[in-house]
Amino acid sequence: MNETFLNHNNPLLTVMLQCETPEVAIGRIRNANCLGADAYGLQVESLKTEFQNPDTYKRLFSEMSGRPCYVTNYRYAYNQKLSDDELADGIITLAESGATLCDVMGDLFCKHPEELTDDETAIKKQMELIDKLHSLGAEVLMSSHLYKYAPADRVLEIAFEQKRRGADIIKIVTAADSMEQQIENLRITNLLKQELGAPFLFLSGGASTIHRRLGIKLGCCMALCVYEHDALSTASQPLLSTMKLVRDSIDF
Numbered sequence: 001m002n003e004t005f006l007n008h009n010n011p012l013l014t015v016m017l018q019c020e021t022p023e024v025a026i027g028r029i030r031n032a033n034c035l036g037a038d039a040y041g042l043q044v045e046s047l048k049t050e051f052q053n054p055d056t057y058k059r060l061f062s063e064m065s066g067r068p069c070y071v072t073n074y075r076y077a078y079n080q081k082l083s084d085d086e087l088a089d090g091i092i093t094l095a096e097s098g099a100t101l102c103d104v105m106g107d108l109f110c111k112h113p114e115e116l117t118d119d120e121t122a123i124k125k126q127m128e129l130i131d132k133l134h135s136l137g138a139e140v141l142m143s144s145h146l147y148k149y150a151p152a153d154r155v156l157e158i159a160f161e162q163k164r165r166g167a168d169i170i171k172i173v174t175a176a177d178s179m180e181q182q183i184e185n186l187r188i189t190n191l192l193k194q195e196l197g198a199p200f201l202f203l204s205g206g207a208s209t210i211h212r213r214l215g216i217k218l219g220c221c222m223a224l225c226v227y228e229h230d231a232l233s234t235a236s237q238p239l240l241s242t243m244k245l246v247r248d249s250i251d252f
Helices: 022-034 054-063 084-096 120-135 152-164 179-195 209-218 240-249
Strands: 012-017 039-043 069-072 101-105 139-145 169-176 200-206 222-225
Touching (some): 012 240, 022 054, 054 084, 084 101, 084 120, 101 120, 139 152, 169 179, 179 200, 179 209, 200 222, 209 222, 209 240, 222 240
Parallel strands (some): 012 039, 039 069, 101 139, 169 200
8 A cells, every 4th residue: 555545446444552661553454454454543742751852753654564553742742741832743743754644733823712723823834744744745634623513614614714725634523412413414514525535534522422333435535543442442432343444435
């Protein structure tokens, strides 16, 4: 597989790694390699601070055996005391260490309840960071975690704004607390495919098991899944084994 998250014929099964030590992460990678993982998502904020360094990153990327790696450097877990400028520096270090796809939070440099800042100074800094990451050869995903249901017009507004800021892949996480909202999120996924003109990842929490699983059949460029669930993994992310069946066996 080419080390890119772009221009694949099938959505990538991306195994997320939320681990405190590289040894645990390596065990997950080796097991997931055997189960057909296409890519990995290293959530650096879950690594203990002493392991957040280029040597560890390169070691983990090497274990992925040529599969592309998506990286996050969010504000929680072991990053809680870091400033947004420090988080941005960490993202640059990840790109320099060989990360394929770097996550830039939509409210980096100025927090916003829907994780998409409207502060012009912060937006300028985000775009400069995206340019820097591109110059290092990395691809960029921008993420907005709303964690609440959002109507189609708001989802599309966020998606087009992320695209305007220079993101290669758009990521929006909402919620669904009823069957009606789940069905609407599936419709919005199809709208994004028809109208956005860019790769995207549209997810939802809450009672959203259908959307999490079927989004890749309606246009999402990847599935965020886990090799197994533990205390640190995101409960709503389905198993790799489940998503492999969904992608390869459901034909519509």
